[in-house]
Amino acid sequence: MQGMMMQMPLRVIEILDYAAAAHPGGEIVSVRTEGDLHRQSYRDTYARVAQLAHGLKDLGVGEGDRVATLAWNGYRHFELYYAVSGMGAVCHTINPRLSAEQMLYIIKHAGDRVLCLDLTFVPLVEALADHLPEGLVLVVMTDRSHMPDSDMGFLCYEDLLDEQATTFDWPLMDENAAAALCYTSGTTGNPKGALYSHRSTVLHAMFIAITLPKSLREGGRILPVVPMFHVNSWGLPYAAPMVGASLIMPGPKLDGPSLFELMESEGVTASWGVPTVWLGLRAEVEKRGTVPSKLDQLVIGGSAAPRAMIEFFEDRGLDVCHAWGMTEMSPVGTHGQLSEPMKDLPHDTRMRLKSKQGRRVFGVELKLNDEDGNRLPHDGKAVGELYVRGNAIISGYFDNAEATSQAFDREGWFGTGDVASIDGAGFLHIQDRSKDLIKSGGEWISSIDLENIAMAHPKVANCAVIAIKHPKWEERPLLVVVPKDDGPRLEEIHAMMQEHVAKWQLPDAMEFVEDLPLTATGKVSKMTLRKCFEGYELPDAG
Amino acid sequence: MQGMMMQMPLRVIEILDYAAAAHPGGEIVSVRTEGDLHRQSYRDTYARVAQLAHGLKDLGVGEGDRVATLAWNGYRHFELYYAVSGMGAVCHTINPRLSAEQMLYIIKHAGDRVLCLDLTFVPLVEALADHLPEGLVLVVMTDRSHMPDSDMGFLCYEDLLDEQATTFDWPLMDENAAAALCYTSGTTGNPKGALYSHRSTVLHAMFIAITLPKSLREGGRILPVVPMFHVNSWGLPYAAPMVGASLIMPGPKLDGPSLFELMESEGVTASWGVPTVWLGLRAEVEKRGTVPSKLDQLVIGGSAAPRAMIEFFEDRGLDVCHAWGMTEMSPVGTHGQLSEPMKDLPHDTRMRLKSKQGRRVFGVELKLNDEDGNRLPHDGKAVGELYVRGNAIISGYFDNAEATSQAFDREGWFGTGDVASIDGAGFLHIQDRSKDLIKSGGEWISSIDLENIAMAHPKVANCAVIAIKHPKWEERPLLVVVPKDDGPRLEEIHAMMQEHVAKWQLPDAMEFVEDLPLTATGKVSKMTLRKCFEGYELPDAG
Numbered sequence A, B: 001m002q003g004m005m006m007q008m009p010l011r012v013i014e015i016l017d018y019a020a021a022a023h024p025g026g027e028i029v030s031v032r033t034e035g036d037l038h039r040q041s042y043r044d045t046y047a048r049v050a051q052l053a054h055g056l057k058d059l060g061v062g063e064g065d066r067v068a069t070l071a072w073n074g075y076r077h078f079e080l081y082y083a084v085s086g087m088g089a090v091c092h093t094i095n096p097r098l099s100a101e102q103m104l105y106i107i108k109h110a111g112d113r114v115l116c117l118d119l120t121f122v123p124l125v126e127a128l129a130d131h132l133p134e135g136l137v138l139v140v141m142t143d144r145s146h147m148p149d150s151d152m153g154f155l156c157y158e159d160l161l162d163e164q165a166t167t168f169d170w171p172l173m174d175e176n177a178a179a180a181l182c183y184t185s186g187t188t189g190n191p192k193g194a195l196y197s198h199r200s201t202v203l204h205a206m207f208i209a210i211t212l213p214k215s216l217r218e219g220g221r222i223l224p225v226v227p228m229f230h231v232n233s234w235g236l237p238y239a240a241p242m243v244g245a246s247l248i249m250p251g252p253k254l255d256g257p258s259l260f261e262l263m264e265s266e267g268v269t270a271s272w273g274v275p276t277v278w279l280g281l282r283a284e285v286e287k288r289g290t291v292p293s294k295l296d297q298l299v300i301g302g303s304a305a306p307r308a309m310i311e312f313f314e315d316r317g318l319d320v321c322h323a324w325g326m327t328e329m330s331p332v333g334t335h336g337q338l339s340e341p342m343k344d345l346p347h348d349t350r351m352r353l354k355s356k357q358g359r360r361v362f363g364v365e366l367k368l369n370d371e372d373g374n375r376l377p378h379d380g381k382a383v384g385e386l387y388v389r390g391n392a393i394i395s396g397y398f399d400n401a402e403a404t405s406q407a408f409d410r411e412g413w414f415g416t417g418d419v420a421s422i423d424g425a426g427f428l429h430i431q432d433r434s435k436d437l438i439k440s441g442g443e444w445i446s447s448i449d450l451e452n453i454a455m456a457h458p459k460v461a462n463c464a465v466i467a468i469k470h471p472k473w474e475e476r477p478l479l480v481v482v483p484k485d486d487g488p489r490l491e492e493i494h495a496m497m498q499e500h501v502a503k504w505q506l507p508d509a510m511e512f513v514e515d516l517p518l519t520a521t522g523k524v525s526k527m528t529l530r531k532c533f534e535g536y537e538l539p540d541a542g
Ligand SMILES: Nc1ncnc2c1ncn2[C@@H]1O[C@H](COP(=O)(O)OP(=O)(O)OP(=O)(O)O)[C@@H](O)[C@H]1O
Pocket: A184, A185, A186, A187, A188, A189, A190, A191, A192, A300, A301, A302, A303, A304, A305, A322, A323, A324, A325, A326, A327, A328, A357, A416, A417, A418, A430, A432, A433, A521, A523
């Protein structure tokens, strides 16, 4: 028997339509590429979004067309999110830190018709000029007075909006229509496209709003350090206006001192980002001897947050929430909020729980498979590949049958490529990406576990553990360290590790480097690091 | 272009599956009809829900079958919600305060196969015995030791669960499948059935969780005074476990002293109910000179909350949220939470805003139509019939083509039967039900507005304004008062009213009564009241 209820399509534009009326205090504060600070209420933003939609329509953008962005976090980027999806087109966010080759690959693969770029990226696009697809319309996200001197035929963003009507007759499209397109970080190979629908986007926003109310609350002021070109800033541009939180957009200024200052001056209450950016904030906090005064919650995800980092911020009164997710998951899969009764646990137990990748958010299901595709128990011991299911998870990669064919198990769950355990209370513990696990004498070593421990050494600024080929053991771990001061000694690290892991898992050697290679989204690129150390000879391998 | 995302059916059982794991601190505390207080975690509840589903399956309950309940707010009622919907059947909640005739009408109209009843209602069902449909299975919601002595062939609820498995393979039904059935209050005629789907129920829970976080938050302890037989306790049995709030179930004890005591002993933080129940709590608060110590928010809806009531509780530190909704809307349509910037407004302005019916919740759209079905502006002045649209609103009445045919406008919006204005900030102001408006000399008088003012008189315990036939003016207002002490004088009331309404709108007469007739859901029944005063002669009507 069917229910007798209206079926209104869930639509991205509904969120802003609601926020404009329901949250008169909500605003977007943006550090602009033009150099100044800009503020705009959700109400005014909604009017501009309508103008932008008219402007894009005048350019010939129609239903299903891809409109790409190459931009920092800012109000114009936010406007593009809503105008493009709202009118039935698809907002394709491009990561500007990709290589030229990868970027061109993505632009062509997506079939972009329009590309909107921040001033910062004018030189970048000029350099690609000869290789861009014929007819790609280029729009610079600035006003007339800041337009660059260029023979690229750039259009001016503010001109598109000028004199347009401030309302738009938003179509009632199918809720499963595509709304946004984002490619994976390319940590393990060429980026693959996730094509989000209106339904998945609205549901994901509700899922995280319900799960993370400490960040996502009316009156909250959230600084998304995670870029809008990295899985839609983890959903914040949708969830924040929905609940009435303001967005404090850092633009291109992501260094520790800039972030600290912006947090302080704008009374930021929560901030979300990958571990590498928190290294910068951490240094600034150490220098100043204090955390930003209103800051309440840090959400850390995208790669493993080391326990030392979590404790650093927790010791200074912040609530650190270690989250795990994937581009393919919209992206949030788990969160590190402790539930009420866990808040009374001893400090050490809480920090241990918080170092894990957290528990599933509402709307996401997790399971562990063994190699034959059978389910493993959630007992904190069994380790297997992590599979996921839910409304905010891809059912395939955009125009990529090969990747799609490898991504799902026989029950239709999506394979994350992560190897993990899940304990009885539901806490996920990611051991490694399956491609980063170190296979030694038929056993596996978790690079993440070793890094986590080494990071606690006061003379380690950053580190990574990778596999080195070994004639006898197949692979052995090498610890690569960015030293602080004169750096640690390997014996010191071994001593720390021995308390937590078996002796045969200790890294065979340590090397110092000035910097770790990062992927376009600020993760340590172990693929690159492995290449750097190709042919490396371990001390006892002779 | 379609998105490429998984489409998992939104399902009611998912909520409890999530709560059982995510919210180990969440519990249901119930005042039992057996006389004691009972507590049970969401985790244990989930296991019992599986047992109940097995038990119902053994009784032959299959997909789409209706399982009716006749019960107070309590954990077994909660278990029925989830077990019945979870297994693909339909949970039909019956209001035990309906007349025998209406109740039989509903049971037959719904086609109920099983009826589960609290001990309280054994005599009621015994009295109906001869008229109940053949084959209706009767289950008393108690354990073996409390089973009544009866020749009705009652089954025992706890026997159904006994020795059953504590997990159940919940079907992945279509999200639009029916999950629950509830009939309207019957204020204006025979009750009509709203048939909720899994999708509408889950979305509604998310909508209110996002809009009302002060009540719906982890660690919150919510006392639903609004019965589970009245539009699913306004969605609380779904939204509370979703966010990790506990439910404090008052069972049959809804008088002021009992509510106060339970709120105090259980540390209740929020409570939801219709205005009439708050009259009782108000008296108790006056007697004790204090509000329950942890209580933070009262949500008042179902009929207009008088300003005097709102101010009474606000003055004592509570946040009063005046909400409006309908059975046909799952039910919450609007809420009276003020947004951040409004919190700095002068007291009087805030109270005036809070006396209105509030602003739309996320997921609900409102519009006003004039008599020709054209839209009226939202300017706080134009008054018209209120129409609504959204995922939690019915698309028709269950098996009632006639009522359905009258309920929607040409754009497919649902007509509420309420006459209202909406101001520029989105605040709804319900003038009246269209059936209760008083037509005087071609102009309309709002009975709600007059009641609202009279309620502020210290000698008015409760009141209602109804239309009396008038030879010259067609209809004129009569004020019916339940007096406190010796009651007010009409001139005093007139003096108060003259500050707010035109002279020709003042009630022509006042009558004292001992009690106002209430509908089954505790609303003043103006239909009955009009009948009581049929033929009443107004002083100047001669
Ligand atoms: N908290 C975390 N702890 C450990 N790993 C994490 C965490 N959060 C995310 N990750 C890793 O990031 C992955 C998802 O990242 P993302 O979608 O940005 O692309 P990517 O996997 O880095 O790139 P590609 O899929 O193109 O190789 C996860 O599969 C997991 O390996």
